[in-house]
Amino acid sequence: MLIPLFASPLVALLYNKTFKVGLIRNGERFVSGSVKRVELLDSLIVFERRDRGYIGIACIGLDDTLFSEKMRSPEDFFSRALILGRLLSNVKAEVELRIAKVSIDVMELSKKIERELSSLRVLLESQSTDERLLERERGLKRLYEKIRSGEKVGWMKPYIILRASDDSKERVVSALEREAEELARAITITLGVQTRVLKSKELGRMLEAMFATTPPVKISLGGEEELSKALAMPPYERESLDPRGVFLGYRVGTKIPFLYDVVRHGTRHILVIGPTGKGKTTLLATIANRLYVRNQVDVTVIDPKGDTEYMLLKGFSRFRISSSTVINSRKASLAFRVLEGVYGSREKWFESVQNGVYGRERNEGGPMTFEELERALGVKLLYADPPSREFQLNSIVTERYSAIILDNLTDDGRFVAIAILMSLYLEALYRTTPTNRLRRLLVIDEAWRSSEAALYYTRRLVKESRGFGVGLLFSTQTVKDVPEDVIHNFGTIIAFGSADSSYVESIIRIVGYKERGIDKKLQALGVGQAMIKLPDLATLSFIDIDPEVL
Template sequence: MIDPALVFLLVGVASAVVQAARSVWGGRSTAKLAALSGLKVNHEYIKLGDKCYTVVLVEDLVCVFEAGELFAKSLELIISSQEVAGVIVAKHSVDRSSALANLENSIMSLRVVLEREPGNKNVERKLRILERMYESIMTGYQPVKAVIGIVVRGECRRSLYREAERIAREITKLGCKAKVMTGQEALKALLLPLSYSGSRKITTSRQVVTSLYGALSNTLSSTREGIYLGRRNDGVAFLLPLWSSSGSLHYVIVGPTGRGKTTLEAILAVRADAMGINVYSVDPKGDLANYLSGFLRIVKLTIREVFESMLWLYREGVIDKRVVSEALAELNLDTIIDAAITAAEECKPLYRLVDGHLLSRLKRLGLSNVTCRRPSWVSSGVVYDVSGLPEALKSIGAIVVSLSALSRRSRGLLLIDEAWRIGKLASLHVIRLYKEARSAGLSIVSATQDPDDLPQEIYNNSYGVILFGSNDEEYITRVVKRLGLSSEDGRKLRMLGVGEVLVRLAGSRPELVEIDASEILGMKGLKAGS
């Protein structure tokens, strides 16, 4: 269930659609818009070529928060229809005072209804949601207007309108308000992505569900103050800050398998990306890529990409000859170590330095013409899946992504799963990475199963730690000792359930937070402890 306490959704109905289109097109008439677009418009739909289109507008998105996963699954079935051409999800910030005024009116109306109909569960649920939205805005959250339009395509016949009406009825069954737009309204709705910041035009079932849980829930459940993680014991929302006046803030996540570590990493990635933050993720196991396959772009790094980057890292002094030798040994290329080092030092293509059967083996691996090359393939909004690479190359891939993210010198979030890998290969450079990232605006979140896997310097350079519990006494003992926790903190760790964490920020006592993973779990159908 999506938690509405940290979101506000002021739904844009047909009038908002018209206003948005006017703001872009300078008040031009629908006829002029149609002429400019090469479209023909009648009362029921718009025509382009031999196909006609209309739009079903979802007017009341509070149902998304009431129905949660049911809404997503039902909508996925609806848009799998051949008649559905795509979905437009659009949103932008709105004036705070007008949003509060609208909410006050709605809350007052619902209270009146509840007085007449005491015990009306639907009204009670909606009232609770609106009251929590109102509270969120009063505490500083930015209200957002959102519009969802389902684009229906088909033959230019009355049956197209009937199909759109059927879809509207299906949406209505979920507790939402939906209407079939007129041809003129539909034309303006199709122009929404031009007038709304952060809007997306999407065409597949997976993308639609992703947008509902990602673009709507996640964008609205995080603010400039931090990323929403979940709730404290007292029910107050917990926000994880990424920046302070002195620069970016780093964190370490510690937790054994099956307690929710990967889920937490996925939450951070999705909500940060939805906030417009540059997100870089390194995934050595493939689990994070599975979680985020509908939210972020997944890139499987190739041996060639990492091999070339390895030569560049050696040339830059980040890794030593031992690391290069271990990587070549895993590829059964022990005999070319000297050639590889020369290729790195002199930036020569490898094929010039080997011959005979060695060259043929390199060709089979696609490595014959590699040279030392600064990686240019690293970009934000991507999960770099290195699970298919040899073990030594996984670590090298993690280092490359990390250093490339740092070189962008822009605000971002770097997620490193199994962070022990980079510390093992280049500990001195990792400490430099953490220190330089603070001034560069790059917040680093490192995740590991064992607290002793990371050097103490990483903890010293981190603003906080997020700890998952366990029944394993050895694990508890190591965590308490490494982080200097009290025996009472150790007892709390033993008592934590799946999806619960102790968060210790600098200068404060650890506090219990229950992770809210509603949109991730709703998308994937996973358990909280995955």
């Protein structure tokens, strides 16, 4: 019986060995040094040098959108090429952009064009004014005429090669895997170009082809200083085109994308300010959703009125406070202090009820629930109690992606719940290892300022959470709602526009920007448009929020 050649383990072994020998030979030319061995991982090739250290290579393949018909106007091509250059300049690994010309079977291409032109003529009989179809027909006719006249045709295939070196193989692998995935995603979002990270076997064959034929066009990007001069890119644009950032939208009036690096800036906290209806809640949900999709950091959303819940992706666990929600005795004590701040000092009344709560726990055993707290306080905390799974408030702080929804609560109930939740996060901080790397983002829409107790815990969180890797993303309607000492702890300010002059003046004051005309820019911002002040940068950016792209 004949065994198919490709099915033979021996043939496969010989093929792999030959393939690796070729890779070592080509790798030595690519990495400019002697290679001891080569290892093929899922989407990387790692070369071990004879003189110590490792070099890793990854490659991103781009589709032909950059060279398609709609990209042939010089203005559009230059704009997209500039954005691509800026994205590449922010990558920490060494980067090469290689553009290979793909040969085309002219006869086969002619037949395809003829078939598509026939189909278009049929469509145009019923849709003779459809400009998109007409433009497509004109483009195909131009290409067909060039082929018939004997003009050489080819297709351009761009590749981005990433290269990293280090004495540690693990560091090389970790850095390249992350960089390649983040850069591919950023290019897809900002340019509309489909990308994919090549598998190691494909990458090996591509390296082989590079040295077996005439090299394709090669553009090497050098050091940071050289890149800044070549691209003439202001610091604030470099900052907002970092592939590690999450896409927020485009600079107003342009198609230049704005990517915000939450992981880098998150521990310095984010404050979103804007009147009702301008887009604050949409922005909070957009940031939370994109962090979830990218799996970068854990996110907890505290949603006082249930507005944000409907914009969050299904991957977020939902929790609604109900009568069965468990509160331990220390948190019940906090609830008394919150309500005392709301209703004024009624020391004897609060003391007697508080003693009754503690007496119930001591005598009957078991934790306090929200319903029992409500009954003991004599204050309405719950509007209704729809079916809800039982949970403990202190258990939800460990959920990776969660939304805590307080729409079942009265205003009094929200005051209590938010203060309790913020105190729980403070307790959780001290049970974790200190770090400056962002691990979790806590998002609270407006009601964090609802009571003296909540403000007390806000002050503590903005000062203490940074050292434990927890960032805060808070929203508010006006600057006057936020105490000065709290505002100074927010590194990023995102402000929506308003025609109110006192509101505009307060925004200008907290961002410390004195350029003339900034007030008119803020007043002219429409719904879904915002101004962003990044940490340590004096320049302001104005963007159109785009919640659609993930």
